[in-house]
Amino acid sequence: MRDRLLEWFDAHGRSLPGRDVREPWRVLVLEVMSQQTQIDRCLRARDEFCERFPIPAALAAATPADALRAWAGLGYNRRALALRRAAQVAVERHGGTVPATIDALGDLPGVGPYTARAVAARAFGARVVPVDVNVRRVLARILGTSSVRSIQAYADALAQAPEDGASSGVFPGTPEAGNRTGGAIGARVADALMDLAASVCRPRHPRCAECPLRIACVSAFAETAQPQHVPAVPAERPFPETRRWLRGQILRELRDAPAGAWVPVEGERGSHGHVSVREAVSALAAEGFVEIDAEGRARLSET
Numbered sequence: 001m002r003d004r005l006l007e008w009f010d011a012h013g014r015s016l017p018g019r020d021v022r023e024p025w026r027v028l029v030l031e032v033m034s035q036q037t038q039i040d041r042c043l044r045a046r047d048e049f050c051e052r053f054p055i056p057a058a059l060a061a062a063t064p065a066d067a068l069r070a071w072a073g074l075g076y077n078r079r080a081l082a083l084r085r086a087a088q089v090a091v092e093r094h095g096g097t098v099p100a101t102i103d104a105l106g107d108l109p110g111v112g113p114y115t116a117r118a119v120a121a122r123a124f125g126a127r128v129v130p131v132d133v134n135v136r137r138v139l140a141r142i143l144g145t146s147s148v149r150s151i152q153a154y155a156d157a158l159a160q161a162p163e164d165g166a167s168s169g170v171f172p173g174t175p176e177a178g179n180r181t182g183g184a185i186g187a188r189v190a191d192a193l194m195d196l197a198a199s200v201c202r203p204r205h206p207r208c209a210e211c212p213l214r215i216a217c218v219s220a221f222a223e224t225a226q227p228q229h230v231p232a233v234p235a236e237r238p239f240p241e242t243r244r245w246l247r248g249q250i251l252r253e254l255r256d257a258p259a260g261a262w263v264p265v266e267g268e269r270g271s272h273g274h275v276s277v278r279e280a281v282s283a284l285a286a287e288g289f290v291e292i293d294a295e296g297r298a299r300l301s302e303t
């Protein structure tokens with residue numbers, strides 16, 4: 001199955017810039033960014049962020065305000081502060097380097113099991129496969145189960161077999177394409193499954209006739225390949241009505257102000273009244289995003 005998958009990947013995989021990056025800090029930054037932001041937006045942002053903070057020690061020494069400014073446009077700003085704390089842990093416990101094991105990676109703030117596996121596989125060549133929601137859909141259909149444990153075990157098994165046969169060990173579109181010298185096999189399997197999920201094993205109408213894995217897929221051409229493993233999408237409130245929008249709006253205003261300047265944060269924002277705005281500012285202060293002075297003005301946290 002692995003060789004079938006990688007053969008398909010060599011022929012049909014997307015040549016996304018950045019997939020072949022192996023430097024651990026750059027890998028970690030991209031994985032954290034792409035947790036909740038589209039990958040094409042993250043690639044450029046990662047380059048700019050790593051230019052500003054080329055090693056963990058640079059981010060560890062930065063203020064929260066610096067980290068939040070460098071995070072502009074990516075949303076979910078908690079990740080910026082968590083990544084800064086992760087950089088501090090890297091400095092304090094790992095000599096300023098990104099740790100190599102899944103356990104140590106998982107101990108970094110803001111790094112969950114998926115991100116730990118992704119960094120271990122992509123930067124350190126660990127034979128594990130990070131399973132996101134799309135990869136999970138493909139494997140759930142192949143196995144006919146929604147068991148997270150079974151799916152993860154199967155995914156990791158795909159990275160275990162020796163790299164011979166059809167596996168080239170490189171990424172499509174790279175100068176080394178065709179070279180069979182081996183590589184980050186867990187990351188390659190994950191990328192192949194992600195591309196398969198995007199173009200063949202799609203959420204609503206899987207194209208089983210084109211699928212390289214159909215010979216061992218219990219859902220191939222079956223009703224079960226249709227909607228049952230597709231995660232339900234909960235009904236959402238319009239974004240401007242959410243607390244997340246309000247928090248992002250306040251941070252944008254403070255980010256746009258001159259560095260260190262205190263900014264009055266009063267009045268309404270969209271459909272949010274002044275009480276909600278004050279509460280949001282207080283919550284942001286309690287979480288370390290902003291500081292508030294005696295007059296109730298705010299600024300991005302400088303400490």
Ligand code: SF4
Pocket residue numbers: 138141142200201202206207208209211212213214217218219220221225
């Ligand atoms: S055979 Fe169909 S359902 Fe099974 S993995 Fe391929 S596209 Fe998905």
